[in-house]
Each structure stands twice: as C-alpha cells, then as structure tokens.
Amino acid sequence: MPQAPSTRWCPTPEQLMILEEMYRSGVRTPTASQIQQITAHLSYYGRIEGKNVFYWFQNHKARDRQKLRRRLSRHHHHLLFSCSSHPHSFHRFEETFHPSPLPPPPPFHHQTLPHFLHQLPVNSSPLCHCFSGGGSQVANQGLDLLCKLETGGREETPTRANNMEYGYEWMVKMDGSSVVPLRCQPLKTLDLFPTKSTGLKDEGSTSKSSSCSTSTNLSP
C-alpha cells in the first residue's frame, strides 16, 4: 500500500507559479547555477530536484514553440484563405509578419523582471525571433551586470574553453556531493513574482504514434 510514491515530480502550485513567472520574464534555458538557485528556492515549497527544473524549462519552451507554430500556421492559413474578404486594409500583417519586425506598433509598456535571475532569453530559435519581432523584444540587458558579479568582473569572451573551467568545477562539486538539503530553512528571500497566473493556454497536443522503433528502452 505503500502508495506508489509517485514516480514523477508533481509541482506544487507555488512552484509552478514561480516557474511560469520566470519563464515569462525571459528565462528559457537556465544555466546550471541558475538551476541550482531556482531549485533551492523552490525546494521550499516542496520536493524538487534540479532536473525537474531543467526539464520543466525544456518542455515549457518546446511546447510554447509548438503553440506558436500552430498559431502562426493557423493564422497564415486563415489569411491565405480569407484574403479576399477584407474590407479594409488591415492585413498588412501578412507581409511583415514572418521574420522580423513589425511596423511601429503602438506603444506598450512593460513589465519588470523579477529581480531574481535576469537571464534573458538568449533566444535561439527562429521562432523566438519571429515572435519578438513585433515589438516585443527581448533584450539582454542586465546580463552584463550579472555577469560581472558572478565572474568577479571579468568579462571575456566566453568561449568554450572558458566555460569549461567553470563547468568542470561545477561538475566536480555537484557530482561528488549530492546533497540535497531539503529546503534549506527559511529561505525568506525570494522576491519574485507577483501573483498571477498562467501563461499557458491550451494547445492541442498530442502526438501519438506508436512506434517502437529500435531502441530499446527498457526502462525500469
């Protein structure tokens, strides 16, 4: 009866809220140290491990992209099909839409990032590109600062080599010591996010296909 101790991580509402807030703030692919930090914070609200955070961002990002793709195609589809019926000149959109910039859009205002962790997107996909094209943008602005703080001020080209060093250290540490202090005490800090919710929406997902291809996963 031991209940199946649930095999997988089940985020608490608080954890989810925080993760979503970070995502909205631009966090997409947190670095190892960010993951550590996030995990440490979230562990206050319930069990959580670094990999959970990692996967969460991976999945969320992927599904977000998927969603966008869908939206876009839907929209294009629609446009293609319904072009004839526009009474006005509104769709200037089609032309400008894809890759880049939109016309000078109406002013919008912004939202501040959570203090904690400013990592900006580092967008990497064409989608992002596209998406931000409109006017949203994602900029990397506080990066420098953060960077400096973290690296002690040095700022050189982060070639792989450089990273290596860090990575190595990191790994060594992590590796050997897996200590997961279940929530380190109080943790009162964290000033992140306001309350709100959702950034998610629906999406149709699903892909199913059964294929047992080659590999054998024999998972446990």
Added chain:
Amino acid sequence: MPQAPSTRWCPTPEQLMILEEMYRSGVRTPTASQIQQITAHLSYYGRIEGKNVFYWFQNHKARDRQKLRRRLSRHHHHLLFSCSSHPHSFHRFEETFHPSPLPPPPPFHHQTLPHFLHQLPVNSSPLCHCFSGGGSQVANQGLDLLCKLETGGREETPTRANNMEYGYEWMVKMDGSSVVPLRCQPLKTLDLFPTKSTGLKDEGSTSKSSSCSTSTNLSP
C-alpha cells in the same frame, strides 16, 4: 477553394500576445470604454472588433479559472494521497513534500499596468486570491515586453557556448541529487542570488567525461 472566409475573428499572434499580457496584468472584465481602447490598439495588427475583445476576456477568464481549479485540486489530491500513507523509508518525497501551507512566502511585488488603460479595475479576482493561498495579492503586471531591449548594447551573441551547461545527459547523471549548491547558507533577505549568471559567461560546461553517445543508459 473553399475557405473559411472570415467567419470568425482569428487573432494575429501580436493581438494574442497583447491580450494575454493584459490579462496577466490584471485585466479581466474590461469596461466598454476599455474595450474600445483595446480594440483600437489591436486593430493596428489586423481586423478586430469590440466584441472579439469582449469575448476573448470572457473566455480566457473562464478557462483560466478552470485551469486553476484543476491545479489546486490536483495538488491537494496529491497531498492527501501521499501524506496519508507514507510509512516508508526513504522516499523523501513525503518529508519534503509538505506543501502549501505556505509559510512565509516570499514577498511579491507589484507592477504597473499598461499605460493605456488606466482605469482598469484590476479586480483582484477571487481566483488570484485563492491561488496564492498564502499571501496573495494581485499584482498587476504591466505589459510590455518591449522596452527592455534598448538598453544595453551588448557584445556578442550569446551563442551556445555561453549558455550551455546542463545538458540533459549531464543532468541525468547528476541526477537527483545534485542541485543545491554549495551553500545553503544565508539566504538572507536580499540577495540570495540575485546575481547570477545569465547566459553569459558563467559557468561552463563541460563535461568532461561525458559519456556519451551511447544510448544505453538504461535504467535509472
């Protein structure tokens, strides 16, 4: 051929983005004049009518509620479930998983609303209330993803090199335990980690012995 001639409003990605951002900012049931303003703004991006805006908020609000309900119950269920039967050895699951009694949760901060639309009700919806269980507040976040960009200039593109680090493989290895850095320490009130890396040079990667290739990792 047949096409769906424009039977119904098909929001452009930009419109959607803006609407979502407003929603996140606290807008729930815009007044007639707000709807007009919103509509005017959004019409810049494509065809749209007041009713579309109205319906959008209605639907979004309803779906959001549904989603929240889901989350909460899910969580509660989970809790009840796992709490009651846990006499087991090491599944730290139970221990740490005490959840949401949200003790002294981190402070939230407020954010501003979009400029255009000031009179927003910002009703703190009951949902928000509910959701944040402990200390809720509604914060209105402003919209805008825009403005952030200008700021900096940056030097180089954060290519993968900058940002990498946790690869899943890697992670998988470090697996569960990892996280939580070295210091669990202070956690003081202000910066626990507000400073941290970002996608730039921070730690690196590296994996030294990465394993690789291989697929067979079986069995976790």
Added chain:
DNA sequence: GCAAATTAATGATTTATTCAAG
C-alpha cells in the same frame, strides 16, 4: 454518485540537428 474507460496534460527520455572546433 461512482468507477471503469477515455482523453488531455505534462514530466521524463530519446533521437536528430545544429554549430563550431579540430
């Protein structure tokens, strides 16, 4: 109302791609 059966979400893994050093 309840619980098996079905469907939708989403956490976790695996496989493909991409980029840039050798």
Added chain:
DNA sequence: CTTGAATAAATCATTAATTTGC
C-alpha cells in the same frame, strides 16, 4: 570532413481530468 557539445524535436509514460454506463 569529423567530432564534441548543446539544444530542439519527437516520443514515451504516468498522472490528472473527463466522459460514460450503470
């Protein structure tokens, strides 16, 4: 051209939510 490193895409698998027949 080959290879290592990292990410994105696809897929697998489990859990929550719905639906459905009693």
